[in-house]
Amino acid sequence: MHEISELMTKDHRSCDDFLAVVEKAVNDQNWQLAQAEFPRLRDALLNHFEAEESILFPLFEKRTGMYQGPTQVMRGEHVQMRQLLAAAEAALAKREADDYSGNAETLLIMIQQHNVKEENILYPMCDQQLADQLDALLPELQKQLAG
Numbered sequence: 001m002h003e004i005s006e007l008m009t010k011d012h013r014s015c016d017d018f019l020a021v022v023e024k025a026v027n028d029q030n031w032q033l034a035q036a037e038f039p040r041l042r043d044a045l046l047n048h049f050e051a052e053e054s055i056l057f058p059l060f061e062k063r064t065g066m067y068q069g070p071t072q073v074m075r076g077e078h079v080q081m082r083q084l085l086a087a088a089e090a091a092l093a094k095r096e097a098d099d100y101s102g103n104a105e106t107l108l109i110m111i112q113q114h115n116v117k118e119e120n121i122l123y124p125m126c127d128q129q130l131a132d133q134l135d136a137l138l139p140e141l142q143k144q145l146a147g
Contacts, residue, residue, distance in 0.1 A: 004056065004130060005123035007138060008048075011145050012115045015044045019111070022092075023104055031095050038092055042085060043147055049078045051144035056126060059137065063129045070122045077114050081107060 018041035025034035057071040084107040091099035130137060 003123075004126045004134070004137070004141070005119065007141055007145075008052075008056075008123055009115075009119050011044075011048050011051075012111075012119065015041070015048060015111070018044050019104065019108060023101070023108075026092070026097055026100050026104070029097065031092075034092055038089060042089060044145075045081065045085060047145050047147045049082070051141050053078065055137070055140055055144060059130055059133065060122075060126050064125075070117070070125070074114070074118065074122065077110065081110055081114070084110065 018037065022034050022037050022041050025031075025037060052071075053075060057074070061067050061071055084103050088100055088103040088107060091103055
């Protein structure tokens with residue numbers, strides 16, 4: 001990985017894959033598999049948010065002086081996605097397929113819109129602004145993404 005955008009976009013795809021596995025298990029009413037796989041989805045998303053909020057965004061904000069710009073919007077969306085994730089997890093625990101699917105579908109749409117903004121706007125800005133810090137930054141991000 002040579003750029004922030006490459007690393008973080010790859011992690012987006014990994015989170016998408018986890019979501020698809022759980023969704024298929026719920027659709028197949030394979031509750032055991034869905035409940036076994038959901039923690040991987042939850043942890044991957046939360047680790048991703050944490051990598052951005054505790055490492056990437058603060059460095060970007062410090063470098064650019066933009067504290068109320070794109071990173072603030074992304075943090076707000078992270079709050080909403082955490083709520084949807086928790087609602088999906090609660091529905092899954094009760095084996096309520098329709099409730100799970102409604103929350104998961106809303107989460108998926110939000111993730112897709114969120115990722116487009118990060119991948120096309122914010123990450124390229126980070127690549128440009130933080131290029132001189134990649135040697136230290138990329139391993140730190142990788143460690144947080146891995147949990």
